[in-house]
Amino acid sequence: MQQDLEVDRVTKRYGPITVVDALSLSVAHGSFFSILGPSGCGKTTLLRMVAGFLAPDDGDVRIGGQSMRGVAPNRRPVNMVFQHLALFPMMTVGENVGYGLARRGLARGEIGSRVDAMLERVGLPGAQDKRIDQLSGGQKQRVAIARSLVLEPALLLLDEPLGALDLKLREHMKIELKQLQADFGTTFVYITHDQSEALVLSDHVAVMNAGRFEQVGTPQELYYRPRTPFVAGFVGANNRLAGSAARVDGDVVELVTADGLAVRALASGPIAVGDAVEAFVRPEVIDLARNAGELPPAAQRFSGRVGSLLFDGANSAVLVREEATRAEIRIALPQTGRFADLRADETVAFGFAAQRAVCFRAGGNGR
């Protein structure tokens, strides 16, 4: 498959700090690729190097197979949707969308008809003469995307464009963005610190931390088979237990925390007895029961006391303190409503299969 974007061992340093460290990635034509990372991980720097606002110290960016070394942003087949959209307030919607076409020297009539067609496609027909401040947040978003897509770029870069929207609109725009991308078939490279945006929208996600990619894969791979502790902790909610490896039994490690809680989890990478390790267990992997007999037979079993109930509709969870060690474990409540009457301080049993928890050697990156 043709690669629309290839980043080849790109490095960017600011003084002694390496912000982007020999990163490589390739994005297939027509796919939705996200770079997910906490703020300050270097994702914006990477995006700006692709857009051409920054020059890499080392390495090369190729777009559609062409090296972009020394090519200015206004000559790259790439357009960017900015964090705060950067719509031109001094122009109408039509002038905003037509700006790039006018800069390419197209005839006025041609610009007009292309702008009309593009506004129609993003669901804003007839908005040409509106002022930017007359648009709602979602409409601005669509104008910003239309302004870039009307130029038919090989690649559309999006720099956390949903960050400024309120929660409800953000959920809505997520779906719209995905549909727009599917409609246009343009390759999208999207950066965000919001894992839900990355998981919902993307075909592939790169999890970035401290200038490097921790893991690149489909959202499902990142969620179910994290390869590093960072990914396990960053993508989705997770219970983290740190301790040392007391026993290694094939690919299952028994971890004992400082408080003495022993759990078994699947080892990721080589782990020896005595190693400092950390295990991650997802809240929805843990089964909850009022008495231990209801738990699946294969699960390792614990008992605990309900601490707090975190009701959040379908995402409801409960914080349980393990009986002996007082370790706090987050457990997702099943959506059957079976535990709707659960009260604080109730004694419960919980358990999970070792195969569904993952254990890494602490400090190392597990690779």
Add this chain to the structure above:
Amino acid sequence: MAARIATAPGASRSRLALLLLLAPALVWLVGLVVLPHLELAVLSLRARVAPRVYELSLNQYRTFVDEPLYWHTFVRTAVISILATACTLAIAFPAAWYIAKIARGRARSVLFVLCLIPFWVSETVRTLGWMILLRESGVLPRLLVDLGITPAPVEMLYHDATILVGLVYTSMLFMVVPLVSALESLDDSLIEAAYDLGGNGWSILRQIIVPHAAPGIAAGSIVVFMLTLGNYLTPTLLGGKNSLWFTEQIYTQFITRFNWEQGAAFGFLLLVLSTAIVWAGLKLTGQHFGAVMRRP
């Protein structure tokens, strides 16, 4: 309690407070602007027919039209003022851009202070400084001779260009300040977005930066134009006898000729001229006075 504040005695008390707050400004406006101008209007519209006997007449205004020297000076003052405003804008814009967008932290305040420094000395001293630099036996002509550029010292004073230089120098700060505040509020990502969409330096300046900074540009230009048009010292000292500045004519009428009626008429004409030019300038650039004055 809280509800009672909104009742009648409370409201009248707050109106009184407002009036008291506005009082200094009102006294200033009425006492120093409106009243003298009313007096000037009356003065300019009367003619002396006998000792202490006056009658209503347009004689003063007729003299202005009939005497070419007067309206030539009038037009010349307007043209040079517009030119000075344009020059100030051309020089101040890059400086303001640098202060607003490129300079950071300390460098920025230092640059601002540099713009302010000329105002620490009085206008007279500043203008005399220019005279010391530019007169025939001054610093610059001697330097040109020493460098072998001119065979003999050149008189650099008393040219229109000299007046222009002096006026631009005096006006700089009043252009830089509104420009900096206008440019500061311009989001850098707008410029990047325009560049990303294929714009180049010139088109971005024309389509993004100037439209954004337009109220600042208009505010600075109005202030500079008014100051220049009403300036007396700089054109008179740097232009010498040939300066032919309109404020000089007003001065002459009032002080030398003791013809207050004529001076008042000239004063009024200057007021009308400046208002007309500012209005025309705003109309030409599609700006609104209210919006412009709110901006900086």
